[in-house]
Amino acid sequence: MTIETRADARDLELTRLYTAERDRLRRLAYLMTGQRAIADEIVHDAFLRVHDRWSEIDAPAGYLRTTVVNLCRAWGNRAVMARERTPRSGGSVDPPELDETWELLARLPHDQRVVLVLRYYEDLSDTDIAAFMGCQPATVRTRIHRALRKLRKEMTP
Amino acid sequence: MNLVAPEEVEARVQRTLMRRAEDVAAGDGAAWDPARPVSPFGGRAVRARRSPARLLAAAVVVAAIGAAAIGLSTMGGDEPTGSVVADGGGTTVMTPPPTAPSTGSTWPPTTAPPTTAAPELSIETVVGTFARADGAVIRVTWYPEVALGWDRRPGSEDLQVGEHGANYWEGVDQRASSLSIFFTDGVLSLDGDRLGMKDDLVAFAGGVHRTPGTTEFEITPPPG
Numbered sequence: 001m002t003i004e005t006r007a008d009a010r011d012l013e014l015t016r017l018y019t020a021e022r023d024r025l026r027r028l029a030y031l032m033t034g035q036r037a038i039a040d041e042i043v044h045d046a047f048l049r050v051h052d053r054w055s056e057i058d059a060p061a062g063y064l065r066t067t068v069v070n071l072c073r074a075w076g077n078r079a080v081m082a083r084e085r086t087p088r089s090g091g092s093v094d095p096p097e098l099d100e101t102w103e104l105l106a107r108l109p110h111d112q113r114v115v116l117v118l119r120y121y122e123d124l125s126d127t128d129i130a131a132f133m134g135c136q137p138a139t140v141r142t143r144i145h146r147a148l149r150k151l152r153k154e155m156t157p
Numbered sequence: 158m159n160l161v162a163p164e165e166v167e168a169r170v171q172r173t174l175m176r177r178a179e180d181v182a183a184g185d186g187a188a189w190d191p192a193r194p195v196s197p198f199g200g201r202a203v204r205a206r207r208s209p210a211r212l213l214a215a216a217v218v219v220a221a222i223g224a225a226a227i228g229l230s231t232m233g234g235d236e237p238t239g240s241v242v243a244d245g246g247g248t249t250v251m252t253p254p255p256t257a258p259s260t261g262s263t264w265p266p267t268t269a270p271p272t273t274a275a276p277e278l279s280i281e282t283v284v285g286t287f288a289r290a291d292g293a294v295i296r297v298t299w300y301p302e303v304a305l306g307w308d309r310r311p312g313s314e315d316l317q318v319g320e321h322g323a324n325y326w327e328g329v330d331q332r333a334s335s336l337s338i339f340f341t342d343g344v345l346s347l348d349g350d351r352l353g354m355k356d357d358l359v360a361f362a363g364g365v366h367r368t369p370g371t372t373e374f375e376i377t378p379p380p381g
Contacts, residue, residue, distance in 0.1 A: 023183045030177070030178070030180065031174050097169055098169070098172060098173045102177060105170070105173065120174050121175065151166050151169075151170065152161055153160070155166060156161075
């Protein structure tokens with residue numbers, strides 16, 4: 001197989017992967033960052049990384065998801081101050097408790113928000129979340145516990 | 158005080174996430190284009206975090222933690238540096254980091270470490286140690302690839318501090334300067350995550366404090 005043919009095959013596979021995974025990853029990134037434009041950039045960046053390292057990656061879909069989670073966390077670590085100062089976007093017609101919960105999620109420390117998204121949106125186990133985040137399952141449980149406890153304190157009954 | 162039931166908290170979180178995920182409509186947004194410039198959240202940002210300036214800043218933070226550790230170990234007066242304070246099982250004392258430069262007792266540090274410090278801060282440099290009551294010595298190592306600020310190294314009890322941890326300290330040191338140590342399920346972990354849990358801890362300026370009846374420790378810097 002020529003170099004050119006291999007590149008064509010890679011691009012074809014990558015396009016298929018993009019079509020299959022992109023929206024799911026954008027939703028995941030959006031839930032972790034709260035900002036659609038940022039989520040789009042992060043997902044695009046993750047695909048670029050896969051594109052650049054295609055030959056080294058055994059499971060591109062898993063690599064993509066891990067990359068998106070890590071990029072969201074990296075972004076969150078840097079943006080925590082800015083996020084606190086950003087007014088929430090209006091125009092929502094959700095029930096008040098969902099708006100309130102969304103705001104409270106945005107105020108959580110970013111790693112706590114990430115574990116909640118992975119648990120309650122992605123439905124991952126402690127072990128799986130720990131693998132994503134490079135920590136111990138006990139650390140995941142602690143973060144989830146603290147996040148829920150903080151949300152509970154601030155939620156309107 | 159009337160609180161929402163725990164199961165309702167979980168249900169609200171799940172409903173909110175499911176509902177908000179619908180905000181991202183299928184198919185909208187940019188099309189796949191590998192030629193598009195890398196976003197600021199990608200490679201350039203990673204390289205920026207590894208710049209000498211950031212490493213130097215991280216060195217200041219790590220050194221400051223070491224300075225806090227020095228303050229802790231000497232605060233007990235009669236307790237020699239590196240000794241173990243008997244306080245029941247799992248008690249931890251801190252010993253001065255063997256490699257981090259001393260920046261005095263101020264917090265946050267106001268002077269930069271010697272310019273020779275930054276180059277020494279390479280992967281797996283031991284920046285601090287914890288001596289546990291059972292005699293185990295827990296090393297804290299600098300590990301830039303750690304995605305989380307502080308964590309336990311898989312397969313050992315050693316701890317890692319990474320760039321994000323340094324960033325985190327840089328970000329919050331204006332209003333909170335404590336580091337918490339937790340024993341969860343028998344596992345020692347450090348947690349620099351204070352913004353959401355400050356009210357859970359008992360403040361104790363300038364030392365290490367074990368909350369009575371718990372396995373939580375809080376370390377605060379010595380008074381400036």
